[in-house]
Amino acid sequence: MTPPVSLLSAPGRVSSAPAPDPYPSKAELLAALPAELTRHNPIKAWGSLALSAALSAVAYGLGTQIPLALWATPLWLLYGVATGTVAMGLWVIAHECGHNAFHPNRRLEGALGFLLHSLLLVPYHSWARSHAVHHAHCNHLEQGETHVPPRAESLSGRATEALRQRLGRRLFGALSLFNHLVIGWPLYLFLGATGGEDYGRPTSHFWNGRRFNRGSRALFPQTFRGLMLRSDLGLLVVLACLAALAAQFGVARVLAVYGLPYVVVNAWLVIYTWLQHTDVAIPHFSSAEWHWAKGALQTVDRPYGPLINLLHHGIGSTHVCHHINSRIPHYNAWRGNALLRQRFPELVRYDPTPIHRALWRVACGCGAVRRRASDGAFVF
Numbered sequence: 001m002t003p004p005v006s007l008l009s010a011p012g013r014v015s016s017a018p019a020p021d022p023y024p025s026k027a028e029l030l031a032a033l034p035a036e037l038t039r040h041n042p043i044k045a046w047g048s049l050a051l052s053a054a055l056s057a058v059a060y061g062l063g064t065q066i067p068l069a070l071w072a073t074p075l076w077l078l079y080g081v082a083t084g085t086v087a088m089g090l091w092v093i094a095h096e097c098g099h100n101a102f103h104p105n106r107r108l109e110g111a112l113g114f115l116l117h118s119l120l121l122v123p124y125h126s127w128a129r130s131h132a133v134h135h136a137h138c139n140h141l142e143q144g145e146t147h148v149p150p151r152a153e154s155l156s157g158r159a160t161e162a163l164r165q166r167l168g169r170r171l172f173g174a175l176s177l178f179n180h181l182v183i184g185w186p187l188y189l190f191l192g193a194t195g196g197e198d199y200g201r202p203t204s205h206f207w208n209g210r211r212f213n214r215g216s217r218a219l220f221p222q223t224f225r226g227l228m229l230r231s232d233l234g235l236l237v238v239l240a241c242l243a244a245l246a247a248q249f250g251v252a253r254v255l256a257v258y259g260l261p262y263v264v265v266n267a268w269l270v271i272y273t274w275l276q277h278t279d280v281a282i283p284h285f286s287s288a289e290w291h292w293a294k295g296a297l298q299t300v301d302r303p304y305g306p307l308i309n310l311l312h313h314g315i316g317s318t319h320v321c322h323h324i325n326s327r328i329p330h331y332n333a334w335r336g337n338a339l340l341r342q343r344f345p346e347l348v349r350y351d352p353t354p355i356h357r358a359l360w361r362v363a364c365g366c367g368a369v370r371r372r373a374s375d376g377a378f379v380f
Contacts, residue, residue, distance in 0.1 A: 024344065026292045029324050032343040037325070037332040038101075044331040045102055048313055049112075052089030055311070059083035063257040068250075076256055084264020085311060090116050091265060092313045092330070098128040099326040118234035120265060123189065125227035126205040130195075130219060135326055137196065138295040139277060139284045141369075141378060143217065144196040146188065147277050149284060149369045151378065157368035164367050173364035180274055180363070185266040195219065206232055268312070275358055276300055276319045279351065280365040283377035296323045300349045301337065302358060320348050 059082060066075050096102040097113025117124040134145040141148060150157035164172040179187075187193035192203025198217035208220035208228060220228060246254040282298050297320070304316045313330040321328060321336035328336050341348045351358060369378035 023294045029293050032340055033325050033336050037328045037336050040104055049093050055086040059086050068252055080260030080264050084261035087261050088265050088268040089311050092315050101327050101329045118238050123205045123231035125231040139298040140290045140295055141284050141286050142196055142198045147194050147274055148196045152368040152370045160367045169364050176363040180270050181267040184270050272316050278362050278366050280380050283379050284369055289376045297347050299323045300351050302351055
């Protein structure tokens with residue numbers, strides 16, 4: 001089999017979309033990753049959790065000592081960025097729990113993921129459901145989930161392109177960065193922003209009544225309501241604890257100590273998911289052209305550097321492997337990626353562009369997608 005070409009065509013840019021055929025089958029992709037990669041290593045797993053938990057505890061503790069004064073504003077900004085960055089490691093561990101990649105005991109793993117995500121105000125079971133849909137239909141325009149671009153001919157696509165023309169490249173890029181990094185995650189949880197076409201709007205992670213199931217396909221079926229309510233309960237408990245702390249120490253203190261890192265954690269989450277599946281030449285597919293292997297191989301690994309990879313357990317630099325087999329723990333994903341690159345060297349995407357430049361390129365250049373006549377793929 002001769003794989004289609006999808007290597008970078010120039011330094012710092014993602015290549016042209018690969019031809020639709022031939023791609024390996026799902027079975028061929030999975031066979032490239034030996035079963036031993038899914039084995040859990042308790043020392044590495046718990047060690048990663050301990051690292052993120054200890055750093056987060058120290059960072060949040062330091063926040064309780066910073067004065068609530070105007071002169072301390074630079075300290076608060078530094079605190080928010082640093083604490084949110086280390087706390088993102090806890091998000092990643094909870095993410096592994098949602099994929100059954102942390103511990104063989106599902107009950108223990110689920111309890112840990114529920115606890116960590118609830119502390120970060122993430123509805124654990126609801127997120128696990130929508131995230132599983134994302135993995136099952138990566139870069140699928142109708143059934144995909146998260147960062148699904150609008151078609152140029154759709155109402156939202158026409159509005160997006162009209163706004164880009166009116167604002168110009170730079171202003172559109174700045175607005176796109178704000179929409180994604182600051183308010184994007186709440187909009188996704190509450191309204192299903194950037195979800196696939198089949199699920200309609202709104203699609204709430206907190207309630208799945210008829211008002212929130214207007215699409216042709218239900219993201220959260222009625223049978224899921226019990227788990228969704230359990231997720232909501234976890235968030236309510238954390239919010240009640242935050243309210244009690246605010247009553248004791250003041251609203252401003254809680255907003256500064258908890259709220260600033262919370263915004264940064266959300267920004268990191270969107271940076272990862274956005275850049276992993278979006279770029280100016282990364283294709284998306286409609287049902288007629290999409291299949292699982294083709295969609296999964298549109299994932300992009302990027303160079304976050306040794307420190308961020310340590311703090312965030314390599315989630316941004318080993319994501320191709322993660323999409324091929326999400327049950328592989330993060331400490332085995334490095335070897336998995338190496339095996340995939342060896343087996344499919346022209347299919348495993350890697351973009352060496354520095355993250356801030358790639359983020360700006362995506363923000364400025366990725367609005368709505370149009371169908372490409374040569375292969376039926378949809379590109380920006």
